[in-house]
Amino acid sequence: MHAALSEVVTSMRVTLQGPASPSPADAAQLAEKEAAAGAAAAALAAAEETLQQLQQASAAAQRAATKARGVCTDAELQLQAAQYQARQTSSEQQQQQKLLQRLQQQHAQRRQALRDSWQGGPPDLPGLLEALGALLQQGLLSRAPLGPLGELLFVDLEACAAAKVPAAAAQAVLEEHLRPHTFTFLVSSIREQRLLLQLLQRHRWPPRVAVVNFCCCPYFPRLTDEALGLPAGAFTLYKALRKQSPQQQAPAVAAAAAAAAGAADDPATTPAAAMPLAGVHFLVDVASIERVAIAEDEQQLRALLQGPPAAAGGPQSGYLRGLREGYTWKGPLHLKKLGK
Structure with missing residues (x-):
C-alpha cells in the first residue's frame, strides 16, 4: 500500500510539470491533480504512522508473549517441584507407617513373651x-x-x-x-x-x-x-x-x-x-x-x-x-x- 501511494504521488507530480503556459482548462485540471496529490500525500503519512504504531504494538505483544512464556515455564517448574516434594513426602510417610507398624508388632510380641513367661507364677x-x-x-x-x-x-x-x-x-x-x-x-x-x-x-x-x-x-x-x-x-x-x-x-x-x-x-x-x-x-x-x-x-x-x-x-x-x-x-x- 505504501509503495502504491508513493507511485501515485510521483506520477501526479510528473504530470503537474506540464507546459509552462497551460490553458484555463489545463490549469483547472492541474489544480485538481495537485489537490489529489496533496490528499494522497496526507494518506501516505497517515498510513506510515499507522504502520509504525502497528509495528510497536506487535513488538510489545511479542515481549508480552515472551514474558508470559517465562512465567508459564516457572509455574511449570514450581508445579513439578511441588509434585516431586509431594511424592517424597508420601513415600516417607509410608515408610514411617511401616516402621511404626513393625515396632508395634515387635512391642506386642515382647509383651506377649513377657506375659507368657509370668503366667506360670513368680520367678523360681x-x-x-x-x-x-x-x-x-x-x-x-x-x-x-x-x-x-x-x-x-x-x-x-x-x-x-x-x-x-x-x-x-x-x-x-x-x-x-x-x-x-x-x-x-x-x-x-x-x-x-x-x-x-x-x-x-x-x-x-x-x-x-x-x-x-x-x-x-x-x-x-x-x-x-x-x-x-x-x-x-x-x-x-x-x-x-x-x-x-x-x-x-x-x-x-x-x-x-x-x-x-x-x-x-x-x-x-x-x-x-x-x-x-x-x-x-x-x-x-x-x-x-x-x-x-x-x-x-x-x-x-x-x-x-x-x-x-x-x-x-x-x-x-x-x-x-x-x-x-x-x-x-x-x-x-x-x-x-x-x-x-
Whole structure:
C-alpha cells in the first residue's frame, strides 16, 4: 500500500510539470491533480504512522508473549517441584507407617513373651540356682554365671562414712540407678548366653544375659578423679559400690559356685558380699557409675554438675568431661548434665 501511494504521488507530480503556459482548462485540471496529490500525500503519512504504531504494538505483544512464556515455564517448574516434594513426602510417610507398624508388632510380641513367661507364677530363683549348679557339675558352663547383679549391690561403708553419706541412702541410689540391670546375669561366651537364656525362660526369670570378659585388666587405674575430670569431693556410685579386689576374685568364684550348687552362707560374711570386677566393669560400661554423683541436696548437686566457671579467655572447664548426672540423698532428685 505504501509503495502504491508513493507511485501515485510521483506520477501526479510528473504530470503537474506540464507546459509552462497551460490553458484555463489545463490549469483547472492541474489544480485538481495537485489537490489529489496533496490528499494522497496526507494518506501516505497517515498510513506510515499507522504502520509504525502497528509495528510497536506487535513488538510489545511479542515481549508480552515472551514474558508470559517465562512465567508459564516457572509455574511449570514450581508445579513439578511441588509434585516431586509431594511424592517424597508420601513415600516417607509410608515408610514411617511401616516402621511404626513393625515396632508395634515387635512391642506386642515382647509383651506377649513377657506375659507368657509370668503366667506360670513368680520367678523360681531356687530352682534356677539348682539348675545352674547342675550345669556346672556337668561341665556345660566354664564358670558360674555372675548374677543376678541386683543381689551383688552392696555399699562400701567406709567410703560412705568418709563422704558423710548415709549408707542406706547410698544403697537406695545404687538400686534406683541400676534398676534396669537388677536381673542381669553375666557369662563369658555366646554359647553360655544362649544356654542360660533358655534356663531363665524355663524358670520364669527375666531374660537378661550379657557376655563379658572375665579376664580383662582392672579399670580402676584409669577411673581416678583426675583421669575422669571429677570435681574435688565428688562422691560417685562407683565409689559407693563395694567392689572386690583382684585378690578376692578366686575365693569369690568358689563362693559363687558353692551358692549355685545350693550351699547356704551369710552374704555379709563372704567375699561374694561385694561386686566382682567383671560386674564393676559391666556397670561402668553400660551405666557409667563412675560419672554419677551422690550429693546431699540440689544446690550441691548442681554445683558438682556445673563445675567451676572457666577463666575469661581461657580453655573450657575440664569438668565438661566429668560428671554426667547425679542424685540427692536428702530428697528424690535426679539431674542430668546437658549434652551428656
